[in-house]
Amino acid sequence: MKRDWVVWLGCILLFGSGVVWGSVHLKTDFFVVSNVHDLFDIFGAIATVVAVCVAAVGLNSWKSQIRSSADHELARAISVSLLRYKAQVENIWDCASSAHARLDYKVQLGGSLKERVEQNIQSDINAAQAARVEFQGLILESKAAWGDLLNADAERLVEFEGRCCRCAQKYLKFFMYDGALGRYGLSKSHAEVVKSWQWFEQNELDSRDGAVQYLDRVVMSVFDALRAKRI
Template identity: 30%
Template sequence: MMIKNRLTWLIGLMLFAAGMIWSQSFPKDFFRVQSIHDLFEIFSSAATVIAVLIAWATMSSWRKQAQAEYDHALARDLVVLLRKYNDELVKTWHYAGSAITHIENSSWIGDGGSDSLFVTVYQARIKEIEAVRAALSPLELEICEVWSESLKIHFLELTSLDELLCSIINTYIRLMVRGTFDERSEFESTNALNSWEAINSLGLDTAVAAQQKIAKAIDKLKSPAKRRLIGYGSV
């Protein structure tokens, strides 16, 4: 602390000495005001400079506030949609697992047709998650453009899982509608089973693991959004 104080005094003395030397280069009457008119002109110029500085500071503050409010609104919409998407992905994982069980047991073989209750139930699941994904899509574009392109990989992680799960459910729906076992049905069944194995290999092999993995993937987008919420973490 003593060394720091001595250094501060030394810098102050050096600046004072430099000011004294520098002032000798000006004429003696350099700072003398010739008339009251000149004095007012000096005050006017100073007031103009101060006004410009205040305007610049105000504009800078306004821009920061506007950006903060924009980020807050964007983050709020994203956090809400991510919560919905999290729930939809977990539900869809369960439906896909159920579809795989039916495919493995060949319980889809029957009369066929699109008026089956199971067809209606599984189609409703697809429509529900598609609605949330459609609402999230424009936000993804805006956020990656405004915040960071690096966030795109996290969106891709979620949508890739979404597409895999939906592909399994859609396969099961097509199998139920046809209701007959043939080479095409066997090919689609095999693809669905392979897709499910790929999902399991990602660590989503149980309901608890799937819920945790999905929540972790969602959090990669939710965390940067929460940091932009005004007042978040202040309570």
């Protein structure tokens, strides 16, 4: 019933508009072009309007292409940085795992050999942190372009790497302990390494297979999010 009233109302309004337009009297020469010059002016005006419309469509298409190209380049850069970062994270995990495994087998090393071990561990830490800085810079750029598309997975990866670095740093402190605080200081350094490794044990990431599988899942999740941007 309500629909019928709508139909009738539409018919009445349509009839009313016809009456109004029917009462309007236009001059008989309204559509008559007085000379050829006026005709070309009309055609020129129409051509200008058409050119503006075509230019607007082309501009929107160009903007879309530029945006797509920028997204593709950013996605490619993130993909490369992500693989580089993942390799460094696996390396620093190996360092932290080895450090924890050697924790109860500390031996006295000569000065040059001890310094070499320290340099190797610190080099692994520095490499992981440098890769993180590069990766986080690109993630910040992606946040400005795409919002929080990659944030959750990036934070998981950064947290994992950060815990590996802290464990390696704690071990380095233990390894290089100079005995200034006696056995208490040594025991404290030992406990800090154990505590920093507990997170990996609690999350079943204390084996290399478990750690690599976890990293693979995080990286694949990022790649899945980037797939549409790389096309």
